Amino acid sequence: MKKIYILLVCLGVLSLAACESDKKEEASASSAKTEQAQPASAEAAADTGNLPKEQGPPPTQEQLAAADAVVAYYNVVATTFADPYFAQADVMMGNVRYYLHEWLLAPRPAGGDGKAVSARLAAPKGMFTEDESRALAQWVTDMNQSIDSMRADYRALERYVNDQSIRDDGVKGEALTNSIAKSHEQFMAARDGYMGMIEARASSVEEVLLYGHPLKRQILEARKIFGLFSRTAGLLVTQKPDREALEQVVAKLDASLKDAGRPPFPASPDVERVYREFLKQGTAFKDALAQGLAEGFYNPVREELNSAAEGSRQAYNEFARAANPN
Numbered sequence: 371m372k373k374i375y376i377l378l379v380c381l382g383v384l385s386l387a388a389c390e391s392d393k394k395e396e397a398s399a400s401s402a403k404t405e406q407a408q409p410a411s412a413e414a415a416a417d418t419g420n421l422p423k424e425q426g427p428p429p430t431q432e433q434l435a436a437a438d439a440v441v442a443y444y445n446v447v448a449t450t451f452a453d454p455y456f457a458q459a460d461v462m463m464g465n466v467r468y469y470l471h472e473w474l475l476a477p478r479p480a481g482g483d484g485k486a487v488s489a490r491l492a493a494p495k496g497m498f499t500e501d502e503s504r505a506l507a508q509w510v511t512d513m514n515q516s517i518d519s520m521r522a523d524y525r526a527l528e529r530y531v532n533d534q535s536i537r538d539d540g541v542k543g544e545a546l547t548n549s550i551a552k553s554h555e556q557f558m559a560a561r562d563g564y565m566g567m568i569e570a571r572a573s574s575v576e577e578v579l580l581y582g583h584p585l586k587r588q589i590l591e592a593r594k595i596f597g598l599f600s601r602t603a604g605l606l607v608t609q610k611p612d613r614e615a616l617e618q619v620v621a622k623l624d625a626s627l628k629d630a631g632r633p634p635f636p637a638s639p640d641v642e643r644v645y646r647e648f649l650k651q652g653t654a655f656k657d658a659l660a661q662g663l664a665e666g667f668y669n670p671v672r673e674e675l676n677s678a679a680e681g682s683r684q685a686y687n688e689f690a691r692a693a694n695p696n
Contacts, residue, residue, distance in 0.1 A: 429578045437575035443494060444572040450490045451561065455482035456513065462520050463554040466527075466547050468669060475531045478524045484514055491564075502567060509560040516557035523549045558607055565600075584636040585693070588645060591630035592686055595652050598623050599679050602659060606667060606675075616663055623656040641692045648685035654678040 429437070450456065458479040469475040488510050493503065527546040530536060576593075580586045598619050605611045605619070631649050635642045655678035662671040 424582050428581055433578050437578040439494060440497065440571055440575050441579065443497065444568050447491060447565070447568050450487060451565070453482070453487050453490075454480065455484050455487040455517075456561070458482070459513075459517055459520060459554055459557045462524050462550065464672075466524075466550050469527075469531075470547060471669075475528060478521065478528060481517075481521060484517065488514060497571075498567075506564060506567065509564040512560035513557055513564075516553045516560065519553040520550050520557070523553065555607070558604070562604065569597075588630050588635070591626045592648065594626045595623065595630070595682070596686075598626070599655065599682070602655075602675070606672070611667065613663065616659065620656060620659055620663070623652065623659070627652050627656065637693060641689065644685060644689040644692050648682055648689055651678050651681035651685050655682065 458481065461479045465476045491506070491510055493506065498506065523546050527543065527550070530543055530546060536542070573593075576590065580589060583589065602616065602619055605615055627649055631646070635645070637645075655675060658671055658674040658678055662675070665671065
């Protein structure tokens with residue numbers, strides 16, 4: 371079986387908690403190559419029904435190497451955005467939303483070394499055009515500036531909340547929370563722009579890396595599922611989420627989960643077991659999303675969404691490790 375290529379996904383974008391990628395998972399991702407490995411079992415090798423029927427010749431070694439480089443960079447970007455420095459924007463916004471409901475403000479999260487973390491995003495030379503590179507650099511600048519603004523306003527909000535002598539009917543507090551929300555929107559726009567460009571480049575090499583892969587359908591459906599998680603996150607940033615769009619996400623999730631789970635699964639039982647756990651977590655996300663549509667997206671529902679999304683990421687990476695034992 372060909373080794374599985376992994377696109378790690380930062381899933382802490384529901385404004386409550388940020389995802390983390392431990393070094394073991396990052397190492398697994400960065401080493402996910404496309405060279406041949408032995409089939410996991412004789413049964414898996416024999417089960418060739420519904421395997422992908424490829425058009426055209428297989429990719430060259432040069433094409434595979436270039437595609438691997440794109441995926442490796444995508445994984446670096448995803449794990450970098452999971453770093454506490456970038457994740458703090460969502461954490462602060464989540465804390466502000468909680469404050470507006472409960473009038474309790476959590477301490478400002480630790481800042482971290484933004485310059486060092488941002489340096490990890492430097493793209494390999496020649497991977498992007500000059501215009502694309504300028505756009506990527508501008509998005510990093512915009513994210514850093516947004517975080518700085520959010521931290522400054524958050525600190526001012528902390529002082530405001532703790533100063534019992536202020537009697538202004540919440541005027542200053544409202545101004546500060548609105549300013550934090552505006553900066554967070556700018557941060558999200560920059561992060562989405564950055565990830566959008568990287569994801570588009572990674573998607574463009576999928577056919578190269580998955581040429582003839584027996585689990586091609588399962589891997590591509592997993593990518594769709596993670597994309598729908600991110601779509602959900604973007605929709606839930608606003609105070610009044612687009613209900614129709616979220617209902618469409620639920621329907622698409624249901625379809626992708628069913629398609630990903632249908633047989634055959636041409637791999638060993640152990641590999642299938644961990645993939646089924648990924649689908650189980652994805653179903654939990656879909657169910658939590660449906661619950662939010664029925665009852666409202668309060669903190670407990672958002673926490674369930676974050677938990678299911680993080681569980682899906684962990685299960686998928688475990689699936690990749692099980693399929694890539696070497």
